[in-house]
Amino acid sequence: MTVIDSYLDTLFAPYPDSPRLREARAELRALMEDQQQALMDAGRTESQAVGAVIAEFGSLDEVAAELGITAELDGTAVGTGPTAPAMLSTERAEEYVEAVRRGRWIPAVAIPLFVLSALPLLLLIAVGGEEPSGWALGAGLTALLVLVAVGVVLLVLQGSRMEEFEDIDKARFSPTPAVREIARDLRREHRRERTLATGAAIMLWILAAVPVILMGVLTDAGSLAPLYGVCATLAMVALGLWILLRSAWSDTAAAALLQEEDEDDLSATSTSPAIRVVAAVYWPVAAAIYLAWSFLGGEWGISWVVWPIAGVLYAGLWSASAALGSAADDTRSRTRRA
Amino acid sequence: MIGADAIRGHIDLILLSILEDRPSYAYELSKTITDGSRGEYLIKQTTLYTAVKRLQSQGLLDSYEDVSTSGKPRTYYKLTAAGLKQLDVKRAEWRSTRALVDRFADGKDTS
Numbered sequence A: 001m002t003v004i005d006s007y008l009d010t011l012f013a014p015y016p017d018s019p020r021l022r023e024a025r026a027e028l029r030a031l032m033e034d035q036q037q038a039l040m041d042a043g044r045t046e047s048q049a050v051g052a053v054i055a056e057f058g059s060l061d062e063v064a065a066e067l068g069i070t071a072e073l074d075g076t077a078v079g080t081g082p083t084a085p086a087m088l089s090t091e092r093a094e095e096y097v098e099a100v101r102r103g104r105w106i107p108a109v110a111i112p113l114f115v116l117s118a119l120p121l122l123l124l125i126a127v128g129g130e131e132p133s134g135w136a137l138g139a140g141l142t143a144l145l146v147l148v149a150v151g152v153v154l155l156v157l158q159g160s161r162m163e164e165f166e167d168i169d170k171a172r173f174s175p176t177p178a179v180r181e182i183a184r185d186l187r188r189e190h191r192r193e194r195t196l197a198t199g200a201a202i203m204l205w206i207l208a209a210v211p212v213i214l215m216g217v218l219t220d221a222g223s224l225a226p227l228y229g230v231c232a233t234l235a236m237v238a239l240g241l242w243i244l245l246r247s248a249w250s251d252t253a254a255a256a257l258l259q260e261e262d263e264d265d266l267s268a269t270s271t272s273p274a275i276r277v278v279a280a281v282y283w284p285v286a287a288a289i290y291l292a293w294s295f296l297g298g299e300w301g302i303s304w305v306v307w308p309i310a311g312v313l314y315a316g317l318w319s320a321s322a323a324l325g326s327a328a329d330d331t332r333s334r335t336r337r338a
Numbered sequence B: 001m002i003g004a005d006a007i008r009g010h011i012d013l014i015l016l017s018i019l020e021d022r023p024s025y026a027y028e029l030s031k032t033i034t035d036g037s038r039g040e041y042l043i044k045q046t047t048l049y050t051a052v053k054r055l056q057s058q059g060l061l062d063s064y065e066d067v068s069t070s071g072k073p074r075t076y077y078k079l080t081a082a083g084l085k086q087l088d089v090k091r092a093e094w095r096s097t098r099a100l101v102d103r104f105a106d107g108k109d110t111s
Helices: A003-012 A019-041 A046-055 A060-067 A070-074 A090-102 A105-116 A119-128 A134-161 A163-169 A177-189 A191-207 A209-218 A226-258 A273-297 A303-328 B004-021 B026-036 B045-057 B081-105
Strands: B061-067 B073-079
Touching: A003 A019, A003 A046, A003 A177, A019 A046, A019 A060, A019 B026, A019 B045, A019 B073, A060 B045, A090 A163, A090 A177, A090 A226, A105 A134, A105 A226, A105 A273, A119 A134, A119 A226, A134 A163, A134 A273, A163 A226, A177 A191, A177 A226, A191 A209, A191 A226, A209 A226, A209 A303, A226 A303, A273 A303, B004 B026, B004 B045, B004 B073, B004 B081, B026 B045, B026 B073, B045 B061, B045 B073, B073 B081
Parallel strands: none
Antiparallel strands: B061 B073
């Protein structure tokens, strides 16, 4: 950080962040640097040069007026929409990052729980062989509902934890240069961790198809053994989600502070009420379809394909709901929480 | 030293004239003006930037990214066809303004 940078930061601080202003800052900075360099080449010391450059700077009001942003500065808002939102202080930005960091395990546990919810039921059916006993069904379905319920409770908990930072999540603030710096540092610091996690998760999801396919091919028609493959697949998908979501918090927090839009952020949409309902209902419904087909149709040997199909649809649903979630809000706000 | 007020209305003409020769970037423009004024006028950075942006928004200048002679990336500005036309208009206007002001200001000295 040079003296010129700090000087420009101070001058630009009262103005809301916008692409035009960022461009103006960059170009003025380049101009000042060139001038400083020329003065130093002419034999002035660095501090003399910087002093002379700053003395010749002039008034930023003049630039702002030309760029049409004076109204935003004094808050009178002539034709530029509502008054600029409040500035976000550095302390609050740091509190927010800390809150997201502390709560990072919540979506990372809750969302994989939904995927895992059907696992006990399927295992019990597979172990039991042919027609599952009433006991196995009862225990399996109970476990399914409990796991889903725990997941939903966790997401609700996360929602209320982050409630005090709603202005940040909904992008109702103006980031100062210092806040932007915090966000960029956060992202830089955790880049390696995120890259590794994303790689591991994607590898798991690709390999997740293997157990289902293998068991489907290797076992005799009519056998319940493919269910073991389904269980392994669901477990791998859940593990991938856990790894990915656990590392996503730094990026989610940085994106919220920088007010970026990104629509396929799993953890960001995980606490929206609509998603909670879908998550709560989805796997029980899949289980109901599976059991109905198996019992009524008596097709235990083939009905297991419900699960791989449900898994693929689930992934599609997340992307769709993420897109819907951001479309439903106005352009600057998001359903972002991690 | 020439005051900023006296020159305010003529910055556009000065910039357009400089850019008539060749495209240039902010620092080079400011240096050309300072050198050309022989120390009589020092343009503020914000005044220069504002004027350039104003001319650009009027469609008289175009900007593009390039690398300066010192090897740094800089935003260059060049005259558009409209800018060239405007330069002719401004020149003609300046000549008649100068002639008019001279007629009054020079009166007592030259008669």
